[in-house]
Amino acid sequence: MGQISVELQESWISCVDLEKRLNTIAEISLRECSDFFVSVPVNGKLMVDSGVRLLSYLNQLSGLGKLVTINFEEGEDGTFGYMSRIGFFDFLDERVVTIPEKPEVTGAEIFKGGNSGVLEIIPIDPNSTERDEKLPTYLTNKLLSNFENELQKQSLEMPCFTFFAELIDNIYRHSETKNKGFIAFQVYPKRGSVKVTVSDSGVGLLNSLRPKIAEHYPKYMDSTDAELIEIMFSEGLSKDGIDKGCGLKTCAKHALKFHATLDVRLPHSIFHLVPMDTKIFGYAAQGSITETSLDFAGTHITLDITLDK
Amino acid sequence: MKQKGDTITFRDLMESEDGWGREQGVAVHSKLLSIIEQSSSLMFQISMKNVRRLDASFPRESIMDIARRYKGERGFCLIDISNPDLIDNLDAAAIKKEVPMYIWNNNEYQLIGVEPKLGVKMVLELALSKSSITAAEVSNELELKLNNASMKLKQLVTEGYLVRQEEIAPSGGKEFYYYRIK
Secondary structure, X not given: OEEEEEEOOOOEEOHHHHHHHHOOOOOOOOOOEEEEEEEEOOOOEEOHHHHHHHHHHHHHHHHOXXXXXXXXXXXXXXXXXXXXXXXXXXXXXXXXXXXXXXXXXXXXXXXXXXXXXEEEEEXXXXXXXXXXXXXXXXXXXXXXXXXXXXXXXXXXXXXXHHHHHHHHHHHHHHOOOOXXXXXXXXXXXXXXXXXXXXXXXXXXXXXXXXXXXXXXXXXXXXXXXXXXXXXXXXXXXXXXXXXXXXXXHHHHHHHHHOOOEEEEEOOOEEXXXXXXXXXXXXXXXXXXXXXXXXXXXXXXXXXXXXXXX | OOOOEEEEEHHHHOXXXXXXXXXXXXXXXXHHHHHHHOOOOOEXXXXXXXXXXXXXXXXXXXXXXXXXXXXXXXXXXXXXXXXHHHHHHHHHHHHHOOOEEEEEEOOEEEEEEOOOOHHHHHHXXXXXXXXXXXXXXXXXXXXXXXXXXXXXXXXXXXXXXXXXXEEEOOOOOEEEEEEEOO
């Protein structure tokens, strides 16, 4: 048993950057490691998507009994403050060691709801029998309140509602776990973009689907993970039957209308959809699938919308 | 002659102006079913007036499942929609339930969901240009044999593109009249 030690980048850190850095670890698996140490260097700026994924990953590891530490080298300035603001520490497993120590009162607790450009992390409890039926509406309205241009609002409205609705529903329906999932978004005015991110620590879409492939989709019995992911996004698949499973397909279609990127992280692979010159679903897009070296549980999805397109 | 169509205001069946997910869709499905079962109409226009947002799962489990249930017997179409993003979600829902669905805007239609097969497209286009049509009329206009025209029309009914009703023909005998779902 050994340690996994990761130092993140000294720059803006998106989920793509986070995964790239995690993917450099090949010599030891999560199962084999006894402790996990992640360091955010000075000038390292976690973005909302990498922050939310890291939250899920660290919670998973802690739940497995690993000794987990996250070190913010810049101290309470910089990205530590942002993590406090979005509620990272509010949902971080109490056994995770943080350097500096977690704030007694977080920025999320103080300022919650005070900035429409930030959606503080909302936990989604898949085991709850009562879910907030108005959650996708609330999230969509909050996100739209950041825009004054009516045309922009109208164009964002349905895609964002679809994204929130379908992906939160997936956590309830398919994650098959006691662990909470998370959703958050951040408007980046200088960057001219919005990131919406949903993360759960369940079994992952493919592991949820595979036991039912023989029953519902026998023609895909021998498909690889990569092939199944592509079919999931182009045709739609569901463990609940062939007449279900259109959520991801519609999310992808709406994402591409915006020339947005869609990043989906599963335990063993990452599917990344970017606008390009080739066509998928009639929109210019290219999908790539890469294997992951660390098999964190769950399904982690980020939609990155550039606002001027 | 039987009444051809009822209009259902979909918003009246929803808890709010937004529709989310399978559970909410199933709840509306029950209400829709109740209305349809109490009606003798052959066709239903579902007005989406004041419906603001729907994901794909909600209409899949409500409208499109109902359309599939009655495919070949009764017809459903949508009116009062113009948002192309909403139409995309409805389209995905219809495809999953393997049904066609018309969206009418005055006399213009958009067909979403399952596309008609090539062999019946011309017959469908002709049928959609009129409020009703018979096999004999199709046979004459498209220069098809009568039993071929009849077979194609019947296929369009079975697949949900048209509805039909047996009525008294001018000759005094009985004949099937095929109706566009509007």
